[in-house]
Amino acid sequence: MKKIAVFTSGGDAPGMNACIRAVVRTAMYYGIEVYGIRRGYNGMIAGDIYQMTSHSVSNIIQRGGTILKSARSKEFMTKEGRQKAFEQLQKFGIEGLVAIGGNGTFTGATIFYDEYGIPTVGAPGTIDNDLYGTDYTIGYDTAVNTALEAIDKIRDTADSHDRVFFIEVMGRDSGYIAIQSGIAGGAEIVMVPEVLTPISEVVETLKQGWNRSKSSSIIVVAEGDEEGNAAEVAEKIKSRVEIDIDIRVTTLGHIQRGGIPTAYDRILASRLGLGAVEGLMNDHKNVMVGIIHNEIVYTPFRDTIRLPKPINEDMLRMVKILST
């Protein structure tokens, strides 16, 4: 393998730049030429491709977002789009790809390989931590800490005013951010998509707290919770709880995607970037590089796409015990 390219695709996540840096520096270290593709598959189709060197990635390890920009591409879902993309890669002589993104990105890469034989190694870049094949994904630790900082701030106000706060965090299909930020934030209840928390149970917990004169509470709700988003859940509670509780709702929103990556995310991203390049060198294809139990592993895209990543139900048990 003499020439490879790297791109970011799907939602951006803190640590993507650290991963790009590791891909570029590792390639340089092994004497491989490395190219950057801007705006994901869109840039691949448009030929928005440039050669990168060590200097290209100086002083980016600490930056949120992605210097290669990211996008979702409808055109790459068409045969014509992929044909153009292949021609562009041919033009530059690119023989392998590192794709930093999630399952949408990996699905595209699989089809592309079947059609044109260009191998891709994926790196899991998403704040949701919902990818099978790795303990953690790039951006997840930062997102949890961002959510936690927000919860800490809100608790100041909740305590000062004896309020109950419903805080909605990201996680469409996954309760990872909710559970970790909830435990770390000392939440009384955490509601996640994977496990139903009945409204009656929430009402009961609030009433018990009230009777113990626990006057303020934090309830963390994942955006994909079965009972609805935080505002909907709060409405249901308000209509059921008979005591005079001051209930507020806040949705953390897009701040969870950005920010300076934590040490954990930078190191994870660096290891995965290095592992992705070494994976390509060792003829891996259609696999995602991950870290499980502190070891680099390569998992086929078909598994990362097909298999669910269960949450640790012990964690939900812990929320209950610690809010005693």
Place this chain on the structure above:
Amino acid sequence: MKKIAVFTSGGDAPGMNACIRAVVRTAMYYGIEVYGIRRGYNGMIAGDIYQMTSHSVSNIIQRGGTILKSARSKEFMTKEGRQKAFEQLQKFGIEGLVAIGGNGTFTGATIFYDEYGIPTVGAPGTIDNDLYGTDYTIGYDTAVNTALEAIDKIRDTADSHDRVFFIEVMGRDSGYIAIQSGIAGGAEIVMVPEVLTPISEVVETLKQGWNRSKSSSIIVVAEGDEEGNAAEVAEKIKSRVEIDIDIRVTTLGHIQRGGIPTAYDRILASRLGLGAVEGLMNDHKNVMVGIIHNEIVYTPFRDTIRLPKPINEDMLRMVKILST
């Protein structure tokens, strides 16, 4: 004056604890007994009052919220409520009050003085910075920095995806937080209640940016903007702009009220707490202590309540120049 009491009232703001600490320590320094009243006027009515010492305020200067808790009181708006409050203060022998809060609090204190002759010196505690009689209010600098951190994070995502973000910050009647966080965050446009920004102007600015291939933009909207909240403004823009811009909306919400106070807020709060006690000692009553041009000043409550605090329109001019 031998015995005074301190309380916080209205919305909590970072730095209130630093102010409480300064009130307590200053009173101790001058040999005055000092009491804390919990939950504002509600606690005054209920007699939720306790003696404070230097130890009571150890290690609180860095904490958000208020250790005395805060509340809005309907009962204090009744004659019966105030009668009860007076009786409680009598019981403890309290001769003067320091009220940390805003105009609602000061209005109550004025009526209370007219009826019972207990003097109050107010300290401006509100993140909105909308009080006449002081350059800055306690909590404002922290709120601006909290909003700014959020804007910084969102810009990472905006840049990575070439998006336009409408970010709603707090400020029902006041654009202070919007303007300062907008300038500091490099916003292209800032919309405030005090000055109408026509939708057509926003559309024009976005189009011009688009033509200069400025692909991402941040628009900060104060919650009290005349054109509506951020979601409403964004809707209007979407229907008018003909180009294919990816527009997102986020509302920062309650995180702006909490958090560790900045150096500025802690120092301001400390100076005002000291100034409030010295004000009571010098027979000030029905006044708010403030800092104007770095000097302590006392402004009658009737002026802080009656007079508007204009924003600096030079700042709006600066937004325009700096987004060139």
Place this chain on the structure above:
Amino acid sequence: MKKIAVFTSGGDAPGMNACIRAVVRTAMYYGIEVYGIRRGYNGMIAGDIYQMTSHSVSNIIQRGGTILKSARSKEFMTKEGRQKAFEQLQKFGIEGLVAIGGNGTFTGATIFYDEYGIPTVGAPGTIDNDLYGTDYTIGYDTAVNTALEAIDKIRDTADSHDRVFFIEVMGRDSGYIAIQSGIAGGAEIVMVPEVLTPISEVVETLKQGWNRSKSSSIIVVAEGDEEGNAAEVAEKIKSRVEIDIDIRVTTLGHIQRGGIPTAYDRILASRLGLGAVEGLMNDHKNVMVGIIHNEIVYTPFRDTIRLPKPINEDMLRMVKILST
């Protein structure tokens, strides 16, 4: 087991409060009475012991330091001291202990058990991450992020002035903080006690960088490095490098011990606190609770004390590759 006590001992670490909270809440959950002992073994000897409830640990999960205070105890190293300690525990009817600390603490607990039969489960509380029997210790993730924030700030200055900075981080016998903060901070070289980095190699790397016109560099040095502390290493380099490099030294010092714990540390501390109480309930004694590969494990004190915790040499290889 009806009554247990918890204490912190040795150097404080962020997350100790989260661990205390988990111990207290878990004990309450299982109907066990729980006591807090202040200032470690000193307080045990002095009888500085009080009953704790859910309220005692409200709103402490986010605080650095330890509400139970910590100390090293010479008196507990004497037979008389331990005799007094035992009498105090007898007085309160305490049947088991949770000790949050390091190997010094665990050694004391082992002797104490041999003499008086009071079982202890330990929880690893130290920023150094140098304890065998757990992947990570309480406080380590926070310390790494604190060091990293400092490195980020210093890089701003290093870049602006084309300087080489030697940054000394904590870790007397262990390079964990140095390696993780060094990789995450994009350091060109990391010097740790476990592996000798010859001065000549550092000089060579700096010269190579200079020749590639890489004008600024960060070198992270663990305080226990064989070549000396950061100032000593910098002196050796200065005298050997012939080119005109502007070399500066900074020692991060005590800031690394404090601060708001990260999400990771709060969750780790919570799990370990819960695991410690459940360990005592299941008749564990003279063991440290740890987490290895995301599972709770109990390791005998004799092993945590005797066995070294090796650093991952792959990480040192990564530093070299990524500074290409």
Place this chain on the structure above:
Amino acid sequence: MKKIAVFTSGGDAPGMNACIRAVVRTAMYYGIEVYGIRRGYNGMIAGDIYQMTSHSVSNIIQRGGTILKSARSKEFMTKEGRQKAFEQLQKFGIEGLVAIGGNGTFTGATIFYDEYGIPTVGAPGTIDNDLYGTDYTIGYDTAVNTALEAIDKIRDTADSHDRVFFIEVMGRDSGYIAIQSGIAGGAEIVMVPEVLTPISEVVETLKQGWNRSKSSSIIVVAEGDEEGNAAEVAEKIKSRVEIDIDIRVTTLGHIQRGGIPTAYDRILASRLGLGAVEGLMNDHKNVMVGIIHNEIVYTPFRDTIRLPKPINEDMLRMVKILST
């Protein structure tokens, strides 16, 4: 004025990039061509000069350091050096300069004007806040908050171990950082170069605290204190205090120069950058732009160089009262 140039000189300070951005954008707004000079006067002599546009300063407002790099220049202190610098400026047709730095920079600019008639407007960029002619300098608010964060962390440890900490902050000739970070950090004593704090007074305060069972203390020492640096002061105290106090020393060092600028510093820097360009347009020369009582003012370099900036002694009085 058709063409101007901007440069940074002396020690870097957070907010310098925000100032550069404002200079560039304001010049563009008024139709003036603007150039950046790298590495201060050194780059001026070497002709390391390039044209800047709005894009050159995109996304830098939040970055510490300076994208134009900074240096102290010995060559500019020679007649030959300045001759070369003039020739370079001639080559580019540059008619006016904006210099972001301190008194060393302004002295050079004054001599340069006398010799070659190129006018300079200075902007005060230094974390020390020791410049006459402005209430605050660029970088000062960030440095104070950085020192404060460190003090907050150290207090966690001080409290947990009942220790006395001597913390040295920057400020060779100026106690500004020490006083503000000391008050905000709740320090018991602040030692500054401007006012002698006798060792005996420090000893007395520590003993009194000890007698009131105030077991931990923070003493902030400016690096330029007359009694010596923090380590020296601590030594003197140790030998004089007879009680068994655990005394530690930490020097914050270079972290105080870097970091993401606060809202205050970004706004101040933006206003000063705008004011500097408008100053040149209005034929100002050999002046520093500053903000006093929230108004833009221009002060002759000869005054900023000659006149001292006194600290507010009321602040020292406040330290004493608040540590009661």
